[in-house]
Structures are given as structure tokens and as C-alpha cells.
Amino acid sequence: MKKVLGILVLSLVVVGGLFAGGQTEAPVPVIWAKSGPEGEALQAAAQAYKDATGKTVSIVIQGRANYRSAYNTALLAGSKDLDAVHDVAFVIPSLAAGGHIVPVDSYINKSAAYDTADFQDVIQREMKFKDKWYMFPSDISSESLVYRTDLIGEAPKTWDELVEIAKKFTRSINLDSPTQYGYAFAAAPGVLEGTFQGIMKAYGASLVDDDGTLRIADSKTVQAFQMFVDMRNKHKVVPSDVIAWDYPELLTALQEGIVPMAAFFTAGMPVLVDANQSPKVAGNIAYSKQPAGPFGAYTRINPLGFMVNAKGQNTEGAIEFLMWLTGKEGSYIYTKAGGSSPRKSILEREEFYSARPWYPEML
Incomplete structure (x- = not known):
């Protein structure tokens, strides 16, 4: 009897220990971003x-090709493989409306230190859906x-002028051209729509009316897109x-001298002007506003941020990190490392101006 009682007591001690101290820790937050x-x-x-x-936060870097379709597939399938994902703000409405990402108002608004006033109004609007924050900026x-200043003395002022300069630097047209092609732009699936924004506005075009009517076949839209097609x-x-x-x-085409000019992103400019990373062209790179069309010159601005997976395993851990990352301290560290925080307090820091002379224009 004593032996049986001893076994029971030992069992209770073991089980009690499991319940008291055997709770599993939350998994490491997983955040996806593209290379x-x-x-x-x-x-x-x-x-x-x-x-x-x-x-610890696990950062999973995905290839740029099919990145958006990959994370959309994961979110729509209710995958628990990621807790948050990085992308441009225009993807928010469809994912928020479908319940695949969660609002983060309760975290952002209750933190006075986060200081949402440090973000311009346009950034705040882009981060929201139905007046709720769905993205950490x-x-x-x-x-x-x-463009290459050692090859092109002055940036083209119009799209027509750009085409003429591009012909001069295309070897199949000009055998003496130092570059193989005269121009390049991002036209991969899922990317071309964004690239088109600048030239579209320059020709007075719009893909969608204010009332939601598609204008893809509109003559101005066709005229603008025809510029890309003809190039x-x-x-x-x-x-x-x-x-x-x-x-x-x-980036490679500019670094290796394949093209003398391109539609390019400010996010990559620090790489182009770094002599260690771009030795062939650093010192001869300039950044200019987009050429003008009949309705003026327009430059596309891309706010980016992090969305939280509605089905993530450790969204609380991810949110804690993202609050720090996009807060004032984390934003400075992130920008120093090559990111580009939209916080006004970061854009105003003159220490960044030598490598990023376009910062004042973003304020």
C-alpha cells in the first residue's frame, strides 16, 4: 500500500511540475521581407x-520575383509560417477587407512615445484602411x-527628349554608344503598374476614375502606355x-554600364553612389525628377511598411518588435543600416543628406 501511495505521490509531483514549469515559450516571431x-x-x-x-526575431528574406504572390498565398491560406510581412502600402485595402491582416490601432494610438505626428498626413493615410492603422510605416x-553625369550632361526634361537621348546610347542604333541600351525601367509582373504611375500622370491619364470606373482604354492612358511599348x-x-x-x-544595369539612365528607386541610391559597391559609376550618378509630359512631371512616392498576419503564431512578439523598429530609436538604426524611414525627424537629419540629397524634398 505504501509503495502504491509513493508512486501516486511521485506521479502527482511530476505532473504538477509539468503544469507549473512546463509551459512552452512563444515561438520566435517571423517576419518576411524581400531581398x-x-x-x-x-x-x-x-x-x-x-x-x-x-x-530574437527571425527575418526571412524572400526573392523579389513572385514575392507578393508568395505572401498573398500564405496569408489567404491562413498560414502560420509568418507573423508579419513587408510591402508597399497600396496592398492594404484588399488584405484588410478580407481579414487577412489585423488593425494595429490599439498599439500605435496608446503609445505617446510612438508619436504619430512625426509621420506626414499622406503617410498616415496610406497606412490605414477605413480609418484604422493596418501597417507600421x-x-x-x-x-x-x-542618369550618368559623365555621359549625359543634363537630364531630359520631357519623355520625348528621353527617347531621343536613349537612341543615342543604344548600340544597335549608334555603334559608338558606350552603353548597350539607352534606358530601362521595371516592368516585371506586379511591378509595371507602379512604374507606370509617373508617366501616366504626365499624360493626364488615370487607371480609375474617382467614381471607380476603369479608364484603361482611355486615349490618354493608351498614349502614356504606348511610350513604354514603343521604347x-x-x-x-x-x-x-x-x-x-x-x-x-x-541596379546591375546601372552599376555595370549597360544603360546610362533608368527609372530607379531612391532606396537603392546609397548603393549606386557607394564607391565600394558600385566602383564603375559611383561619383557619376545623379537623381532627377521624372521627365514631363503634356500635363507636367510626376514622381511616384512609395510608402512601405509591415502588416501583421491575422493567423500568425506570435503576432504579439512581432508587434512589439515593429513598434520598436518603426519608433524613433529603431527608425534611426534601420535608416542607418540602409532603410529609409518616413519619419520627419529622420528625413530632417542632415547627416543623411550627403548620401541621400533628395531627403529634404520628401518633407
């Missing part, structure tokens, strides 16, 4: 966060004209495979 400056900056910031807090990037098919001043190009291809 490029933002991904590299995110990894550096996550390490700084771990050094400061002892808390991490980056601001613009897509405009980048590839008629004038042949851009690579034929430009329809698969995104940031990495544009």
Missing part, C-alpha cells in the same frame, strides 16, 4: 533589437530618373527582357 536594401536593413535592425532586449521611396518594340532602346526586370536588374 534588397530594406531586407538588409531589417536584418541589421533585428540584430540591434536582440542586442538591446535579448529578444517603415520606409519611403520614390521612383524617378537616375521596347519600336525604338528598341530598352532590353527586350525588360518585362521581367525589377530593382536587382536595374
Whole structure:
């Protein structure tokens, strides 16, 4: 009897120990980002966060090709493989309306230190859906004209002028051209729509009316898009495979002297002007506003940030990190590492102006 009682007591002690001290820790938060400056900056910031807090965040860098479709598939399938994901703000409405990402108002608004007034109104609007925050703002990037100053004395003022300069620097047209093609832009699936924004506005076009009516067949929209089509098919001043190009291809083409100018992103400019990373062209790179069309010159501004997966395993841990990352301390560390925080207090810091002379124009 004593032996049986002893076994029962021992069993209760073991079971009690399991219940008291055997609780499993929350899994490490997982955040997806695509390769490029933002991904590299995110990894550096996550390490700084771990050094400061002892808390680990897993940063999973995905290839840029099919990145958006990959995370959309994961979110729509209710995957628990990620807790948060980085992308541009225009994807928010569809994901928020479908309940695939969660609002983060309760975290942002209750923290006075987060200081939402440090973000311009336009950034705040882009981060919201139905007046609720669905994205932590991490980056601001613009897509405009980048050109080689040692080859092109002055940036083209109009799109027609750009085409003529591009012909001069296309070797199939001018055998003496130092570059193979005269121009390039990002036209990969899922990317071209954004690239089109600048030239579209310059021609007075719009894909959608204020009342939601599609204007794809509108004469102004067709005229604007025809410029891109003719550059590839008629004038042949851009690579034929430009329809698969995104940031990495544009960066390489500029670094290696394949093109003298391109529609490029400010996020990648620090790489281009760094002599260690771009030794062939650093010192001869300038950033200019987009060429003008009949309705003026327009430059596309891209706010980016992090969305939280509605089905994530450790969304609380991810949110804690993202509040720090996009707060004032984390934003500075992230920007120093190659990101580009949209906080006014960051854009106003003159220490960034030598490598990012376009910052004052973003205020």
C-alpha cells in the first residue's frame, strides 16, 4: 500500500511540475521581407533589437520575383509560417477587407512615445484602411530618373527628349554608344503598374476614375502606355527582357554600364553612389525628377511598411518588435543600416543628406 501511495505521490509531483514549469515559450516571431536594401536593413535592425532586449526575431528574406504572390498565398491560406510581412502600402485595402491582416490601432494610438505626428498626413493615410492603422510605416521611396553625369550632361526634361537621348546610347542604333541600351525601367509582373504611375500622370491619364470606373482604354492612358511599348518594340532602346526586370536588374544595369539612365528607386541610391559597391559609376550618378509630359512631371512616392498576419503564431512578439523598429530609436538604426524611414525627424537629419540629397524634398 505504501509503495502504491509513493508512486501516486511521485506521479502527482511530476505532473504538477509539468503544469507549473512546463509551459512552452512563444515561438520566435517571423517576419518576411524581400531581398534588397530594406531586407538588409531589417536584418541589421533585428540584430540591434536582440542586442538591446535579448529578444530574437527571425527575418526571412524572400526573392523579389513572385514575392507578393508568395505572401498573398500564405496569408489567404491562413498560414502560420509568418507573423508579419513587408510591402508597399497600396496592398492594404484588399488584405484588410478580407481579414487577412489585423488593425494595429490599439498599439500605435496608446503609445505617446510612438508619436504619430512625426509621420506626414499622406503617410498616415496610406497606412490605414477605413480609418484604422493596418501597417507600421517603415520606409519611403520614390521612383524617378537616375542618369550618368559623365555621359549625359543634363537630364531630359520631357519623355520625348528621353527617347531621343536613349537612341543615342543604344548600340544597335549608334555603334559608338558606350552603353548597350539607352534606358530601362521595371516592368516585371506586379511591378509595371507602379512604374507606370509617373508617366501616366504626365499624360493626364488615370487607371480609375474617382467614381471607380476603369479608364484603361482611355486615349490618354493608351498614349502614356504606348511610350513604354514603343521604347521596347519600336525604338528598341530598352532590353527586350525588360518585362521581367525589377530593382536587382536595374541596379546591375546601372552599376555595370549597360544603360546610362533608368527609372530607379531612391532606396537603392546609397548603393549606386557607394564607391565600394558600385566602383564603375559611383561619383557619376545623379537623381532627377521624372521627365514631363503634356500635363507636367510626376514622381511616384512609395510608402512601405509591415502588416501583421491575422493567423500568425506570435503576432504579439512581432508587434512589439515593429513598434520598436518603426519608433524613433529603431527608425534611426534601420535608416542607418540602409532603410529609409518616413519619419520627419529622420528625413530632417542632415547627416543623411550627403548620401541621400533628395531627403529634404520628401518633407
